[in-house]
Amino acid sequence: xxxxxxxxxxxxxxGPRFGASITAVLLLTTVFLALDAGSTGAAFTLLxxxxxxxxxxxxxxxxKHPYGxxxxxxxxxxxxxxxxxxxxxxxxxxxxxxxxxxxxxVVLHLAGVPxxxxxxxGMAFVAAFLNAAFNFCLGCQMYxxxxxxxxxxxx
Amino acid sequence: xxxxxxxLVVFGLLALATAAGLxxxxxxxxxxxxxxxxxxxxxxIAATKDGKPVTKFGxxxxxxxxxxxxxxxxxxxxxxxSELEKAHDDVLHIEVDxxxxxxxxxxxxxxxxxxxxxxxxxxxxxxxxxxxxxxxTIKEELGSFDI
Numbered sequence: 001x002x003x004x005x006x007x008x009x010x011x012x013x014x015g016p017r018f019g020a021s022i023t024a025v026l027l028l029t030t031v032f033l034a035l036d037a038g039s040t041g042a043a044f045t046l047l048x049x050x051x052x053x054x055x056x057x058x059x060x061x062x063x064k065h066p067y068g069x070x071x072x073x074x075x076x077x078x079x080x081x082x083x084x085x086x087x088x089x090x091x092x093x094x095x096x097x098x099x100x101x102x103x104x105x106v107v108l109h110l111a112g113v114p115x116x117x118x119x120x121x122g123m124a125f126v127a128a129f130l131n132a133a134f135n136f137c138l139g140c141q142m143y144x145x146x147x148x149x150x151x152x153x154x155x
Numbered sequence: 156x157x158x159x160x161x162x163l164v165v166f167g168l169l170a171l172a173t174a175a176g177l178x179x180x181x182x183x184x185x186x187x188x189x190x191x192x193x194x195x196x197x198x199x200i201a202a203t204k205d206g207k208p209v210t211k212f213g214x215x216x217x218x219x220x221x222x223x224x225x226x227x228x229x230x231x232x233x234x235x236x237s238e239l240e241k242a243h244d245d246v247l248h249i250e251v252d253x254x255x256x257x258x259x260x261x262x263x264x265x266x267x268x269x270x271x272x273x274x275x276x277x278x279x280x281x282x283x284x285x286x287x288x289x290x291x292t293i294k295e296e297l298g299s300f301d302i
Contacts, residue, residue, distance in 0.1 A: 031168060032161055032164075035156050035160075035164055084230075087230065089224060089225050090225045090226055090227045122168055126168070126171070129176070130172060133172075134179065137226065137228055139227070140223075140227060140228045140267055140287075142267075143224075143225045144223050144253060144266065144268055145266050147254075147257060148257065
């Protein structure tokens with residue numbers, strides 16, 4: 001079945017993991033800043049930026065994402081060729097999950113929910129960190145489960 | 156909040172995520188024995204291989220792999236099983252994309268992909284492997300079928 005389906009051109013699997021590392025650092029910084037009333041504004045700005053970056057990844061995909069471009073221009077030339085290429089759809093799905101979680105933090109903070117930034121940035125951090133450090137793939141773990149719960153339809 | 160408390164929260168989160176990652180890595184891709192498993196109905200699964208419907212199980216063992224579209228690990232796992240199939244005549248690998256087969260996902264209670272059902276020569280489920288299969292797991296499974 002899967003061999004009969006058309007799959008888009010492959011990407012270097014290290015690209016999304018490189019991006020996830022930067023995202024993880026930004027999100028952990030967001031959590032740190034959100035813990036102090038004095039720097040909540042900075043935390044919110046940072047979370048807005050991360051959310052916007054997730055939106056780019058979720059809509060345009062990794063290859064058009066700023067981190068993807070940085071990876072292609074500066075990192076990949078220094079690495080050996082990848083052993084195999086990866087389907088770009090799973091990382092795109094992970095970006096969408098990131099967008100929903102980080103976006104929820106932004107919206108709930110604006111709605112006045114206390115600690116919304118720290119909590120949602122913290123959750124998104126765990127996912128980004130697992131992706132970067134353990135090659136954890138959100139699409140593998142969640143897609144079928146969410147579909148079975150009726151939360152997502154095939155898109 | 157004092158700087159110490161903030162750093163404690165940040166490093167605590169980092170430690171928690173690392174612990175979660177280590178637990179996940181240790182558990183994923185291992186086989187769980189299934190006692191009194193069902194017999195797979197190949198017609199219901201409607202799997203194809205090289206464009207043709209699959210009508211027979213492997214002589215000794217079949218690895219029935221459920222995959223989905225948004226799954227990087229599925230490809231790697233499929234590659235491992237295909238190599239295995241080439242090396243052993245008695246092994247069959249079947250891959251089914253369940254992105255459009257929610258009925259199968261529900262029937263076999265699949266929560267993540269890849270999930271592999273290991274079947275004996277009669278198509279009875281003997282064990283279940285959730286996540287990207289480990290080479291060690293494959294060795295142990297083959298051993299249990301005297302391969």
